[in-house]
Amino acid sequence: MSVHGSSLLSPTRPFCPHQRRDEPARPPSPPAGRARTPFRSVVAYARPGVSSFGLSAVSNIFADRSSLGLPPIDFSVCADRTGALRTDLGLLMRVEHDAEAMAGADLVIVLPTDSRPLVPSARAVHAITGAYGRGALVTAYCSGTVLLAATGLLDGHRAATNRLLAGELAREHPSITVDTGALYVDQGRVVTGAGVTAGIDMCLYLLRREHGTAVANVVAREGMVAPRRDSGESHYVPATAETDVVPRAAADDARLGDTLAWARDRLRQPLTVKDLAERALMSPRTFARRFRELTGTTPHxxxxxxxxxxxxxxxxxxxxxxxxxxxxxxxxxxxxxxxxxxxxxxxxxxxxxxxxxx
Structure with a gap:
């Protein structure tokens, strides 16, 4: 299994609403105490049962695109020891780096896994805390957040994880404030994300924060994912019991997606909700309702x-x-x-x- 040759398996919804009002704005400059040097070396830590989807997504987001004029990035995967590692799909991948690889990383990502218990090895804890102590950014998402919590780096901070794991994380680590409504939580040099697909949003956010919007947008376009879903976006679409309206809703969603792509190409124009609704072949009231259901925000x-x-x-x-x-x-x-x-x-x-x- 080649992490560099894999592809994003499933795109996120192509909608990018504004930041949640109660989420504090963060400047693009780095947190206090960290030099303005964007990360270049990225090491993902994998446990047995590592998420194949998560590994594929992260390896693609942080693939080297210097040939496109983007900053060079060195991405690698490490485990507790080198050799064969089985993924959640039962596939065997060869890992060429052990936990010591995190020592030279600018960015460490603790990948999610389906193996239990969610307890990292003592060697991994030492490597992760050592990387943090040397100034690295440390991130995790989904079950990876629970693994990261065992290092103590999340104590006294907010953190995001898969909703199914939120209760476990809160019980096992009462000093951590678990945010079940965020896609990702930025606490400076420690950033955590929610479910597996939210890991894509978290990684693109890190690219945007450290390397800028232009770089993140190029990567998002290549992966055909939303370039920006801010932390407070509602990322659970309400289900409907009326099966007879599903085809109509799907058609509405397709027209809405086309309308947003159309609007992105015309940002210079004074677009109104009426303009967007007419483009989507909906009444303004229906358009506004469907828009909020799908994006968690208003057209404006x-x-x-x-x-x-x-x-x-x-x-x-x-x-x-x-x-x-x-x-x-x-x-x-x-x-x-x-x-x-x-x-x-x-x-x-x-x-x-x-x-x-x-």
Whole structure:
């Protein structure tokens, strides 16, 4: 099994709503105490029964794309010892690095596993805490969060994990505040994610936080996944008991997805909810209802988030002035753009550009 040759098995829904209102905005600059040096070496720690999907997704997100002009990234997988490791699908993969590989990592990812009990080896705990002590970012998601909790690095912090494991995590580690409503939780140099698919969102968020929106967007486009699903997005779609409406709902969803792609290409225009509803062949009321059911936010908030994402990319990759960027993304003036930036990042567009001026 080649982790570099595998592909993303299932895309997330292509909707990108705005950040949850009660989630504190984080600037693009790194947490205090960490140098402004984006990670380049990524090591994923795998236990027996490692999630094949999770391994495939992570290896693709952090694959080296320097040939495309992106920053070079060195990705590898380690286990407690080298040799054969069986995945959750019963496949055998050869692991060429043991836990000591985490010593030189800039970013350590504890992968989910279906093996029980969720207790890491003493060697892994030593390696993970050692990497953190040397300044590495340490991340985990799904059952990997429970493994990471055993290291003590989550004590006193918020953390996300699979909802089915939230109770176990809270009981075994009462000092950890388990957030069951977040896709991922950023606590500085420790970041955790919810279920297996939320690991994709968490990893893209880390790329965005450390390397910028432009880099994360390229990776997302290659993997055909949503470039941005913020931590507070409602990621559980309400089920319906009326089976006769499923075909109609599916058709509505397809038109809605096409409409959002259409809108992303026209952010410079003064789009309204009526414009979007007409494009989706829905009444404004039906459109707004279906939009919230599928994205967890309003059309207006979604448009603002898309414009901010595009503004971030332009600030990172062009020399356009703040006023010019504002015009390009559909904000009326540079002042409007500055206000949105202050709400999302807590800093100005100029300060954001400076943070990614490398």
């Amino acid at each position: 908030a979604w448009l603002s988030a898309q414009r901010l994402d595009r503004a971030e990319e332009l600030l990172e990759t062009t020399g356009l002035s703040v006023d010019e960027v504002a015009q390009q993304v559909g904000f009326r003036t540079g002042g409007v753009l500055r206000a949105h930036f202050a709400r999302r990042h807590g800093l100005s567009p100029r300060a954001y550009r400076h943070a990614f001026d490398r």
